[in-house]
Amino acid sequence: MTAVIEAHGLTKSYGAKRALDAVSFSIASGRLVGLIGPNGAGKTTALKAILGLTPFDGGLRVLGLDPRTQRDALMREVCFMADVAVLPRWLRVEQALEFCSGVHPRFDRSVAEGILRKTDIRTTSRVRELSKGMVTQLHLALIMAIDARLLVLDEPTLGLDLLYRRGFYDTLLNDYFDKSRTILLTTHQVEEVENLFTDVIFIDHGQVLLEASVEDLGGRYQQLTVAAEQAERARALHPFYEREVFGRVAMLFEGRSAAELRPLGELRTPSIADLFVAKMQRSERT
Amino acid sequence: MNSTLATVADATARSAAPPAARSLAVRLLTLVRREFWEHRYLWIAPLAVEGLLIVLGAIVGHRQIHIEDTDFDGWPLHAQKVAAFTILQWMLSVPVCVVLMGAVSWYALDCLYAERKDRSILFWKSLPVSDGLTVLSKAVVALLAAPLVAFLVALVGFLVFAAILSLRTAAGGVPAYFSWDLIEWARTELVMLILLTVAVLWYAPIVAALMLLSVWARPNPFLWAFLAPLVAPILERIAFGTHYLASFLYYRTFGIWGTLAHALTQGHINIITHHGLHPIGTLLDEFNIAAALTDIDLWLGLAAAAVMLLVAVRLRRYRDDS
Numbered sequence: 060m061t062a063v064i065e066a067h068g069l070t071k072s073y074g075a076k077r078a079l080d081a082v083s084f085s086i087a088s089g090r091l092v093g094l095i096g097p098n099g100a101g102k103t104t105a106l107k108a109i110l111g112l113t114p115f116d117g118g119l120r121v122l123g124l125d126p127r128t129q130r131d132a133l134m135r136e137v138c139f140m141a142d143v144a145v146l147p148r149w150l151r152v153e154q155a156l157e158f159c160s161g162v163h164p165r166f167d168r169s170v171a172e173g174i175l176r177k178t179d180i181r182t183t184s185r186v187r188e189l190s191k192g193m194v195t196q197l198h199l200a201l202i203m204a205i206d207a208r209l210l211v212l213d214e215p216t217l218g219l220d221l222l223y224r225r226g227f228y229d230t231l232l233n234d235y236f237d238k239s240r241t242i243l244l245t246t247h248q249v250e251e252v253e254n255l256f257t258d259v260i261f262i263d264h265g266q267v268l269l270e271a272s273v274e275d276l277g278g279r280y281q282q283l284t285v286a287a288e289q290a291e292r293a294r295a296l297h298p299f300y301e302r303e304v305f306g307r308v309a310m311l312f313e314g315r316s317a318a319e320l321r322p323l324g325e326l327r328t329p330s331i332a333d334l335f336v337a338k339m340q341r342s343e344r345t
Numbered sequence: 346m347n348s349t350l351a352t353v354a355d356a357t358a359r360s361a362a363p364p365a366a367r368s369l370a371v372r373l374l375t376l377v378r379r380e381f382w383e384h385r386y387l388w389i390a391p392l393a394v395e396g397l398l399i400v401l402g403a404i405v406g407h408r409q410i411h412i413e414d415t416d417f418d419g420w421p422l423h424a425q426k427v428a429a430f431t432i433l434q435w436m437l438s439v440p441v442c443v444v445l446m447g448a449v450s451w452y453a454l455d456c457l458y459a460e461r462k463d464r465s466i467l468f469w470k471s472l473p474v475s476d477g478l479t480v481l482s483k484a485v486v487a488l489l490a491a492p493l494v495a496f497l498v499a500l501v502g503f504l505v506f507a508a509i510l511s512l513r514t515a516a517g518g519v520p521a522y523f524s525w526d527l528i529e530w531a532r533t534e535l536v537m538l539i540l541l542t543v544a545v546l547w548y549a550p551i552v553a554a555l556m557l558l559s560v561w562a563r564p565n566p567f568l569w570a571f572l573a574p575l576v577a578p579i580l581e582r583i584a585f586g587t588h589y590l591a592s593f594l595y596y597r598t599f600g601i602w603g604t605l606a607h608a609l610t611q612g613h614i615n616i617i618t619h620h621g622l623h624p625i626g627t628l629l630d631e632f633n634i635a636a637a638l639t640d641i642d643l644w645l646g647l648a649a650a651a652v653m654l655l656v657a658v659r660l661r662r663y664r665d666d667s
Contacts, residue, residue: 110471112467138471141467141468141471145464145466145467147460147463147465147468150465151382157375157378158375158378159472161367161374161375161378162376162472162473
């Protein structure tokens, strides 16, 4: 598996503030990676660097290309959706199709039309006449018609209701994602999409806190729920996070064996959302 | 058998090497069309003005013209009718060109600002269109496509006007004040084409400067474009007591016309004199096209325009307000 994105000491400063502080990570082909972090963590800055939308320091290769100097070549292979509602309001649906066909060598108009037929969007409508959910559907239809190797989505479902969010991810997973494609996705709604990811990268204060495949998480992290009276014994094993749930204590451990923990209480693999909260709170303290 | 082959062909097409990029011409044409989708006033405004002129001119306006009042002074009546015809042709075209100047100025200021304002720049940049090609397409719209649209609107508009007038004359509703003359009509169109071409070349640096403002200005390029040429010369006057800036702006606005048609700008030539009317085509004899096109300041202006557009390309690279 070749790396689609390779970052080495990726750094980006806005004045004195370091949005990205010598970040390194690697994303392999055919993965669906969640880039997860609180607001201002540096997620969007990282995406902008990857997409050649902002200058940066350090090493970064995307599909073997340097986004600073080879952006035009890169954009033939990469597609992105930055936030919602960046489609211009004056644009008609048919004009959007016409434009993409005219400029993008990998755009297949019939694919986009096929997706749009399943929605309530009429081709004569202007973007300003569509609801927010429909605009996102339109944008998704345009993106899915592009045979890109890397798709970058920055908070693609922000501000959409549950039905549209579900539909969005279902379409993305069932009709688009395959082994030849890589998707990099940022989102706030971790719990909603955590089953989608094959890999996660946690980022906060411009630093990578965790980079792992979802299969590996089970081996690395354990969540133990113990009765209050067992808590002291469990604490001796140095959990990196704990919280009280209905009079019991949930603790997260890194690198402990199941044999050590199981006698103390209920053991399971933590959800990405729990792990995220734990990692973030620890990074706040330090 | 066929279906198997088709399936195989389909599968290979999907996994084939990257398809060849769309040809430059197709991409540029698509980008230019895009500009006319977004900035519809570029074709609507000339059409609306021409339509209004046709309605006013062909249906009501002719009552005001009293050609008999002028002293013909030996001019053949036919020549007067032809001259009057070309003057009408002129009158139906000049307002369109004035509107074009306003529309293009507005467009140049808005074209790289609007995409930042509505954040659609992030959509345009998600497609394989370079900043260079984007800025080029917008310059092509401002300096070639929009003027061409206005010229054609005026040309076709006048033919429609002439047809209406001929019909009314034939029906006896209007006295035959005008005579159609193919040569004089073509000469008048040529005069306008020359003026338009020289105007485009001379004003290119202004258009480029407005586009640079459009890509650069943070809060509002329109404010800069209107206030800077007003305030800067006043400040210069107050600070240094000089007026170089004002003369420069004046020269960059009117300078070429003296070179192209010296006698005309000095007021030595009049189309309407007490001797009668002169066809617009006679202006061709006054034009010094070679002098205008080899004017060093015209070429310096074009070079400055090219530099400003290149700077605009560089600025758009990382320009993003979000």
